[in-house]
Amino acid sequence: MTGRRLRAALAATVLVATLGGCGIRSTEVPTDFGPAPSRVPCVASSSGVSTQDEATGVPVQIFLVCASQLVTVDRTVRIPSEKATTDRVRIAQTLLDELSAPPSQTAKQAGYETDVRRGITVSGPQRGDPDVALRLSTRPADLSSLALAQIVCTYADGAVADSDGTVVLGGPAGTPLLRYECTQAVRSRPGTVAPPSQSVER
Template structure:
């Protein structure tokens, strides 16, 4: 081995030792791990919460934050339509609140909603269980996030105490009992609410 090759090998060994000492592993291919992950707080500041207080019925709605469902306190105004029950009026107020774009403070905290404006709710039709709620949009036509938001919000505020809600589309479509589970709240985009057909 001539002197030039010996010096080249020695230099390579020395460079490897320096890299190892610095905790850097040499590599033959470029790597790109992307930007460092950002932390989304999903928590409103005290001043932001205070600014949202007002008259109305206090409720909790489920918004999407960091791909999970997170509760947000709201005050809703109930309509005085005497043709509907209090439960239906509460359900409609909740749907309207879910469809309202998050405030600037909520957006900065990472909150969003997948529920679209225009969805209405009515009470049971002839032959339906008394607890049934019928949406103008069939639940199966909603996005995964929107369905999870509606199921968990209605089950929490306008339905029974067992974490379920009986919903269907317009008259003639099947009624199903949807359940809001911890898995749905933590992974609403991939875990669908458990469902059982009522009629």
């Protein structure tokens, strides 16, 4: 192995070890051999990425955008206890709120950003919807490609997904429901690859 190849291999090993130590999946972040990549490394301390750190909180993961990809980020949150909604809806709203919260300055410097805008709410199934359906206050078709990918992948990776790991999403009552899937292609290219979807019959 030449000196250049040896140095590149060692650099890649260090990067993978660093990512594994901060709770971010190393497979989500590109590692290029050869010349040093110009893309943002997507590495930040947990205190710089999280918005809450209550000891009594619940650990969750959300997907933020970094280096044009979706990267998992650990968060500690408190799930509201309103009796008017189901556990699935409360968790879904909490995840949505985390997605729409602006990253801290430290996280921004590390390259993290979100395309999910504040003010979006989520509710449970309407009459005739499957039990796993979630309805956003904004139609999924009206979201940016990045925002939709962030929401779908965050929901698919958490407790609000269906048993097969898909997510049934729709807009306000009366709009069509679609079953979305978060694939590796979506995680790698959320700006250009839309989450695969299928119509859901009511």
